[in-house]
Amino acid sequence: MEKNVYLDNAAATRLDERVLEAMKKYYFEVYAVATSEFGYSLGIEAREALDESREFIAKNIGADFEEIVFTSGSTESSNTALKGVAMDLKEKKGKHIIVSKIEDFPVLNSAKSLERQGFEITYLDVDQYGLINLDQLEKSIRNDTVLVSIQHANQEIGTMQDISKISEICKNKDVLFHTDATHTFTRVPIDLKKIPADLVTLSAHTIHGPKETGALFIRKNTQISKWMDGGFQEFNKRAGLENIPGAVGFAKAIELVTPEENKNIQNMRNHLIKKVLGEIPDTTLNGHKEKRTPQNANITFHYVEGESITLHLDMRGFSVSTGSACFSKSLEASHVIMGIGGDHERAHGSVRFTFGRYNTMEDVESIVENISEVVSELRKISPLGKIHEEDKK
Amino acid sequence: MKFPYNEKVLEHFRRPHNVGKLENPDGKATEGSPACGDMVSVYIKVNPQSNIIEDIKFESYGCASNIATGSIITDMAKGKTLEEAKKITWQQATEALGGLPPIKAHCSVLAVEGLRAAIQNYEEKHGIIAEKVPTTIEIVNNRLKKVMNPLTGLDVVRTNLIKKIEIDNGKVLLTIDLPSNHQFAASIREEIKEKIETLWDVKEVIVDFIE
Numbered sequence: 001m002e003k004n005v006y007l008d009n010a011a012a013t014r015l016d017e018r019v020l021e022a023m024k025k026y027y028f029e030v031y032a033v034a035t036s037e038f039g040y041s042l043g044i045e046a047r048e049a050l051d052e053s054r055e056f057i058a059k060n061i062g063a064d065f066e067e068i069v070f071t072s073g074s075t076e077s078s079n080t081a082l083k084g085v086a087m088d089l090k091e092k093k094g095k096h097i098i099v100s101k102i103e104d105f106p107v108l109n110s111a112k113s114l115e116r117q118g119f120e121i122t123y124l125d126v127d128q129y130g131l132i133n134l135d136q137l138e139k140s141i142r143n144d145t146v147l148v149s150i151q152h153a154n155q156e157i158g159t160m161q162d163i164s165k166i167s168e169i170c171k172n173k174d175v176l177f178h179t180d181a182t183h184t185f186t187r188v189p190i191d192l193k194k195i196p197a198d199l200v201t202l203s204a205h206t207i208h209g210p211k212e213t214g215a216l217f218i219r220k221n222t223q224i225s226k227w228m229d230g231g232f233q234e235f236n237k238r239a240g241l242e243n244i245p246g247a248v249g250f251a252k253a254i255e256l257v258t259p260e261e262n263k264n265i266q267n268m269r270n271h272l273i274k275k276v277l278g279e280i281p282d283t284t285l286n287g288h289k290e291k292r293t294p295q296n297a298n299i300t301f302h303y304v305e306g307e308s309i310t311l312h313l314d315m316r317g318f319s320v321s322t323g324s325a326c327f328s329k330s331l332e333a334s335h336v337i338m339g340i341g342g343d344h345e346r347a348h349g350s351v352r353f354t355f356g357r358y359n360t361m362e363d364v365e366s367i368v369e370n371i372s373e374v375v376s377e378l379r380k381i382s383p384l385g386k387i388h389e390e391d392k393k
Numbered sequence: 394m395k396f397p398y399n400e401k402v403l404e405h406f407r408r409p410h411n412v413g414k415l416e417n418p419d420g421k422a423t424e425g426s427p428a429c430g431d432m433v434s435v436y437i438k439v440n441p442q443s444n445i446i447e448d449i450k451f452e453s454y455g456c457a458s459n460i461a462t463g464s465i466i467t468d469m470a471k472g473k474t475l476e477e478a479k480k481i482t483w484q485q486a487t488e489a490l491g492g493l494p495p496i497k498a499h500c501s502v503l504a505v506e507g508l509r510a511a512i513q514n515y516e517e518k519h520g521i522i523a524e525k526v527p528t529t530i531e532i533v534n535n536r537l538k539k540v541m542n543p544l545t546g547l548d549v550v551r552t553n554l555i556k557k558i559e560i561d562n563g564k565v566l567l568t569i570d571l572p573s574n575h576q577f578a579a580s581i582r583e584e585i586k587e588k589i590e591t592l593w594d595v596k597e598v599i600v601d602f603i604e
Contacts, residue, residue, distance in 0.1 A: 305431065307456035311406065314396065325430055326456035326500055332576070333430065348430040348454075381412045381460070383423060383434040383452040 005363045006319045009206065009295060009356035010155055010183060015249075016208040016357065022252040023210065026245040034233075034242050050244050053251035060186070060254050061200070062193035063217050069234045070247050073214040074182045077201035078106035078149075080216055080238070081178040084224030085147045085199070086114050089176075094144020095119045100132050102339040104155045106201075107180055111149070124150075129288035130159030130340050134169065141173045152181040152190070152200075156323060156336040156352055157287030158296025160184065167197045176222065182206060182214075183293055186257040187265070198222045204246070208357050209253030213246035256357075265355045266294035268364050272353060273297050275368045280375055286337060286350060295355040298323075300337075300346050301375045303384040309351055312374040318367050323350040401491040402461045409460050411467035413450045420515025424507040431455035431500050433463055435507040437470075439515055444474045451507065455500060458493050462501035465489050466508055475512050481505065498541040499584065506539065528592045530558050533565060536588045540581065549581065556603065563596035565589050573602035 006014065026049060034050045035043025051065075058068045071077045086097065099111045101123045111121045122140045124132045132150060141148070148170050153160045163179050170177035178199035181190060185202050192200065200217035204210055218224060218237065230239025277283055282302040301309060306322025313320055321327065323334030324347060333347035342350075353367070396403060415421075418436035425432040433455060438448040449471050451463040466486045470478040483505045487493050493501055515521075526532075534550060542552045549555055549569070557568040567585060571578055582600040589598045 303454065305454060305456050305459075308406075308460060311396070311398075311457045314394075315403070315407070324456065326459075326497075332580075344430040381409060381452055382454045383414075383432060384454045 004317050004319060005359070005367060007353045007355065007359065007363070007367065008319050008321050009359075010352065010354035011321060012205055012211065013208045013356050014358055015210065016253065016256055018256060019209055019249045019252045023245040023249040026248055030244070034244060046242075046244050050242055050247050053244075053247040056251040057202070057215060057254060061202075061217065062191040064220065066235055067217055067219060069216045069218055069237045070243060070250075071214045071216055071238060072212050072243070073205060074104070074180065074201050074203040075106040077203070077214050077216040078104075078178070078180055079110050080224065080227065081199040081201065082107060082110040082114065082147065082149060083227055085176055085178070085222075086119060087225035087227065088223045089146040090119075093146050094142075096122070096142055096145045098122045098124060098137065098140050098145060098148045098150075100124045100126055100150050100161075102126055102130055102154055102156075102336045103149065103151055104180060104182070107149050107151065107178075108335075126159075126339055128341050129291070130154050130157050130336070131288065131291070132161060132166075134162070134165055137166065138169050138173070141170070141175055145173075145175050147176045147178060149178040149180070151183075152179045153183040153188070153293045153296075154287070154336060155183055156334060157298045157340065158183070158292035158354075159287045160188070160291045160293060163197060164195050167195050170198075171196045183296070186254055187262055187294055192217065192219075199224075204250040204253050207253045207257055210246050210249040213243060213250050215250070261357060262294055265357075265359070268359055268361060269295060269297050269353075269355050271361065272364045272368065273299070275364070276371070279368065280372050284346070286340065286342070286346070297353040299351055299353075300342075301349045301351065301371075302345070303382045304349050304375055304378040306347075306349055306351055308378055309349070309371070309374055312378070313367070313370060316370050316374075318370060320367075321352050323347045323352070397494065398457060398461070399491045402457065402493065405461035405464040405490065406457045409453075409464035411450050411464065411471070412452070414452060415448060415450050418511075420511045420513075420518065422507055422510030422514050424503050424510055431459045431503055433459060433504050433507040435463075435467070435504075435511040437511050437515060439475065441519075444476070446470050446473055446475065446478055449508075451504070453504075455503070456497070458497040459500045459503060461490055462486050462493075462504035463507070466504050470508055475515065479509060479512055481508065495547075498547075499580075502539065502541055525593055528560060528565070528594050530560060532592065533558050533560065533567075533589060536592070537567075537585065539588055540584045542577070542581070549585075554581075563594055565595055565598045566601070567599070568601045568603065571602055572604045575602070578602055 030045045032042035032046045034047040054068045058065050115121045167177045176198045180201040182203045198219045203214040228239050284300045286298040306324030307326040310322050323337045325333040337347035415436035419439045420437045423434040434452040436450045449467045453460045453463050483502045538548045538550045540549045542549050554570050556570045559566040586598045
């Protein structure tokens with residue numbers, strides 16, 4: 001097989017060997033359950049590894065040890081945040097929740113599920129860049145609002161919300177605030193000593209860590225109703241056997257991300273955007289020019305369809321994704337592109353490029369060259385491209 | 394490498410046949426599906442004596458299955474009479490391609506519709522169209538057979554999704570055996586409306602769901 005250029009790091013990343021190395025010991029040697037301090041030695045060693053990983057992750061985001069609860073990833077973390085708070089506060093405070101229209105599915109579909117159970121959900125609009133309106137947020141908060149959940153950065157267009165201001169607004173109104181930081185964690189620094197968020201979703205799968213491994217930050221004294229019954233693990237907030245190799249791998253993955261790497265990723269991303277917009281006509285950048293994660297580019301190639309682009313690129317050895325309805329299992333166009341006021345046409349030809357540790361500047365050069373050819377071929381057979389060219393004449 | 398389509402589909406996708414536009418076509422049509430956003434245009438040249446399609450071209454603003462079906466169906470129609478070409482079905486086109494994923498049915502059915510619409514356009518222009526008959530439940534039902542249920546890749550009639558059809562004074566009322574929050578409810582409604590609204594005596598199409 002030829003070299004594959006992988007630019008879908010927002011979906012999943014290649015595991016770093018050093019992460020796997022760190023994890024191995026906890027599969028083959030220290031495989032015991034994490035016991036209490038009075039357990040047997042193998043279990044005590046497992047407990048220590050779990051504690052150290054937790055401590056490391058907590059420090060990274062300015063949290064305390066007991067504020068980090070390990071989970072099976074973003075989906076579980078966000079489900080726990082929304083449903084855990086909803087169930088705890090529905091009798092005590094009310095049944096109103098605020099989310100943005102362009103949240104990722106764990107938050108959006110948790111909200112919809114609660115809606116079916118009698119909660120009232122406000123889906124905040126976003127502007128053309130994907131940013132919510134802070135005044136609108138403030139006006140939407142009511143006496144019976146139990147939670148505001150606004151993502152730190154968007155999964156498709158990379159737009160970053162001002163979670164500092166959002167969390168201040170929520171704090172002043174005495175409403176809990178959850179943010180899904182899956183697509184910013186370690187790529188953009190986050191300090192929870194300064195940002196008064198109450199719940200934060202974190203994941204290892206986007207940072208070359210193990211899949212199905214994540215955490216939920218739960219600020220001290222924030223009550224959530226435990227929804228999965230079992231043992232008393234994770235401060236009695238999440239039942240189930242602790243995933244110690246996962247926790248160790250997660251901590252290692254965080255340790256391996258450096259500011260230099262983030263800068264490098266941003267440079268590659270910037271170069272891609274500049275080249276594509278500069279060299280390929282009729283292209284539009286989706287999302288915000290500055291307020292976006294360093295690893296994300298999302299571009300619409302007008303007059304052509306996204307799945308056709310991605311399949312052609314796949315046959316040439318490039319992995320990217322699209323917001324086109326034809327690409328999704330549900331046959332629905334991206335709710336994010338539609339949410340930023342795009343039409344079906346904008347979603348139809350949108351392609352997402354997300355960078356990671358293993359990409360190089362040569363990858364950028366070669367994908368731009370290939371995408372330029374592919375788009376030009378597809379435009380030749382598109383009725384829309386020609387209509388447009390005739391208009392130009 | 395593992396691709397989502399078979400080698401034959403990929404070959405037609407990579408190098409589609411009969412691509413482009415015909416200057417001064419005898420018949421042409423553009424069909425679009427708001428559900429998935431694909432669009433296809435078909436152009437035909439017809440020999441007026443023999444009614445044979447002498448040349449055919451297509452353009453696609455669509456996904457791989459749309460492009461591949463456009464390629465195969467124009468191959469199949471070339472050299473056939475209008476009557477023969479009209480009878481080419483989506484199933485035949487898919488078989489000729491060695492199969493398509495069921496969920497892709499409606500992206501590819503569009504190419505077949507494009508061909509039929511281009512023929513219809515030719516017939517209308519040349520006065521070959523049959524006289525206008527009032528719309529009946531049977532006619533509506535036949536049109537609904539072209540609306541795919543994306544879950545199965547089979548049409549909504551065959552999969553028993555049509556619960557009720559009523560025609561009242563140019564108003565067509567349909568009840569679909571799906572909840573309105575079903576993931577495909579909106580796209581099925583749009584496709585049904587598209588198919589029925591073009592009937593000459595239909596003024597309004599109302600699509601209801603069971604809950």
